[in-house]
Amino acid sequence: MILILLAVMLTAVACVIAWYLAIYALPVMVAVETFRLIHATETGFLLSAFAAATAALLSVGLVLTVLFKAKNPILCLLARAVFVAPAMIAGYAVVHGVTHGAIDSAIALKLLCGSAGLITGIAALMNLNGFGELAPQA
Numbered sequence: 001m002i003l004i005l006l007a008v009m010l011t012a013v014a015c016v017i018a019w020y021l022a023i024y025a026l027p028v029m030v031a032v033e034t035f036r037l038i039h040a041t042e043t044g045f046l047l048s049a050f051a052a053a054t055a056a057l058l059s060v061g062l063v064l065t066v067l068f069k070a071k072n073p074i075l076c077l078l079a080r081a082v083f084v085a086p087a088m089i090a091g092y093a094v095v096h097g098v099t100h101g102a103i104d105s106a107i108a109l110k111l112l113c114g115s116a117g118l119i120t121g122i123a124a125l126m127n128l129n130g131f132g133e134l135a136p137q138a
Contacts, residue, residue: 003103004102004103007098008112010102011095011112011116014116015091015095015116015120017094018090018094018119018120018123019119019120019123020123021090022087022090022091022120022121022123022124023087025086025087025089026083026087027056027057028056028090029086029089029090030052030055030056031056034052034056035048035051035052038051038052063079063082063083066078066079067080067128080125080128083124083128084121084124084125084128085121087121087123088117088120088121089117090120091116091117091118091119091120091121092113092114092116092117092120094120095112095113095116095117096109096113099112
C-alpha cells in the first residue's frame with residue numbers, strides 16, 4: 001500500500017514537471033528524430049545538430065502559423081492535435097518510467113499513466129491556447 005501511495009505522489013510530481021515542460025514536447029521530439037535521421041547518414045555531429053535545431057524551430061513555427069492564419073476550424077484543430085499528441089506521449093512515458101516498478105497491476109499502471117498523459121496533453125493545449133490569444137483578432 002505504501003508503494004502505491006508513493007507511486008501516486010511521484011506521479012503527481014511528474015505531472016507537475018510535465019505540465020511545465022509540455023510546451024517543449026513537439027520541438028524536442030522533432031529535434032531528436034531529425035538528429036537521428038541526419039546523423040545515421042554519417043553526417044557530422046554539428047551539421048546534424050544544426051538540422052535538428054532548424055527542424056524543431058520550423059515545427060513550432062508551422063503550428064503557430066497555422067493557428068494564427070488559418071480560417072478553417074478543422075485545420076486549427078489538426079494543428080492543435082499535432083502539438084498536443086507528443087505532449088501526451090511524453091506525459092505517459094514520464095509517469096510510466098517513474099511508477100512501473102512500484103505498481104504490480106497492469107490495469108492500474110495503464111490507468112495512472114493514461115491519466116497523466118491526458119493531464120499533460122491538457123497542459124500543452126492550455127499553453128498553446130495562451131499563444132493563440134496573442135493572435136490578432138479578425
